[in-house]
Amino acid sequence: MNTLLMYSVTGVGLFAIGLLGLIISSHIMRKILSINIMGVGIFMLLIAFAKQNGEIADPLPHAMVLTGIVIAAAGTALALNLMVRLYDMQQKNRGSLDDR
């Protein structure tokens, strides 16, 4: 098993694990984490592809991964923010409604 194949298999595996986690977990935090794991899987795959032929690594997939990381960070930040806002709202409702 060469290095390229190992990285690729790991990447696809991470993507699959993330997808599974996204589908089966109900907590929003877990869903956000699952999406990040899926993203990492794709980044892994791209980095593996950068080294597919020859000794010199192709810089283009590296640039794609960098951009992808920035986007993933932005998306995660927005999702976490929304989650916290929702959580606060639920706490407030719980204070006023005793039967919950």
Next chain:
Amino acid sequence: MIDNLNIATLLPLIVFVPLLVALLVFLVNQEKWQKIINIGFALLQFTIVITITLLFLKANILQSQRYQIGNWGAPLGIDLVVDGFSIVMVSLTGLLTLILTLYSTAYFSESSKGVRFWPLWWLLISGLNALFVSNDAFNIYVALEIIGLAAAALVALQSTREALEAALRYLLVGLLGSLFYLMAIAILYRSHGTLDLIQIAESTDHQLPDQIAIIFITAGLLLKIALFPLHFWLPPAHANAPTPVSAILSALVVKASLYVLIKFWFEVLNESTTVDASQFIGYLGATAILYGSWKAFQATHLKVVIAYSTVAQLGYIFLLFPLSEQAANTGTFTGSASQAAIYFIVAHACAKAAMFLSAGNLILSQGSGEISQLKGIARRQPVNLFVFAIAGVSLIGLPPSAGFIAKWLLLTASIESGQWWWSIVILLGGLMAAMYIAKILHLAFTNVENNIAPHYPEDNYILDTQPQAIHWILTATAIVLALTTLALGINAEFILNMANPTLTGSTL
């Protein structure tokens, strides 16, 4: 020659101008200056788009125009390309940006939300334009994410609990769809060594990697477009957003993902698509028409009705896949089916935007979006109800409107390609659209005075917002959109000719 130069140099502007305005309105925090900046740049943006469109039509060669960012060139740099389809989408974006920006200045004039609304709004416009002119697979991913993030944040602006839940679900679904798309891009880069769409199309050889890639792209984008079984996130997101946001979500944002899907299916990877797959998508589209219309008929909130109507109307556009695939037997983006689809996108965008704006005005005036509360609104808001009715006529597909031409083209395409069974769905969908539109209009014309219910039921009901008078701009912009819908129906040739170069001078 000069014309070509101009169109190429103008292309980056429609991406970078909104991006700069987003920064500018974020920095300039005062409402008065924000208003001037917004209206000024919306007009500038519209002028640029009109210039590009006119130059494109005048150039007469009607072929795709290319601009290389930073002069790097295709495999390494990012190229901007317009063909007929993207010109139609860019003009549509320009027109709706202008109208919806005017609407939003009035809509947010007395609300603190405006300060947070405008940067996101211009970011969304920038993302849409970037998507429509981009010829780089990864750049399209970036544009999809900009659109997804901005749109989710805009939905969350309403900051009710329902809106936040809808926004979060919308965001997660959008991220998931984009990741599927990114996976496909990784696979395509591995097998083709380039991200340029035209170069990928030239080197496609109907192999396993391409087929896996098109499966990932289709799965991811169908989720983002909300085709029938994957539509669960759309109605809450579109119904809970502020009115101008609902309008642009239904009119343009879902169409952006659709644009990418059509581009990949019929231009970039059309060797790898199969008739069976296109038939399957067609069945899903047909189900979406019937299911969406039925849910729209059952819904009790005005905005939910319109949101489910979007689910149904999107189904029509997916009939393009079986009709086009079978007709040419090669699955290229040719023939009447693709023209019908492009025209349908434009017609639905204008009608749905008009409908959301007028519905938003009715809700503002009535203080509630419940359909049962709309009784007798025809007396107080005759103009807005009229706009709603015109938009409804277009969605049903009755003669003087753009929707009629769109459905007529689809019917012709289904008969031409020998697949008459799709025409039954198209006609049935029109009938069901008539059902949910007529239900609302019927209530609107019901006389309130005969009922025991009070005119303004402040004490008996909890209202979303207090009933209030409506700024004239809110009504005027809705009227302009309704007139556009009618004008498109009368002058359909214009759009069809613009859409035509996609067929002959396509990027292939």
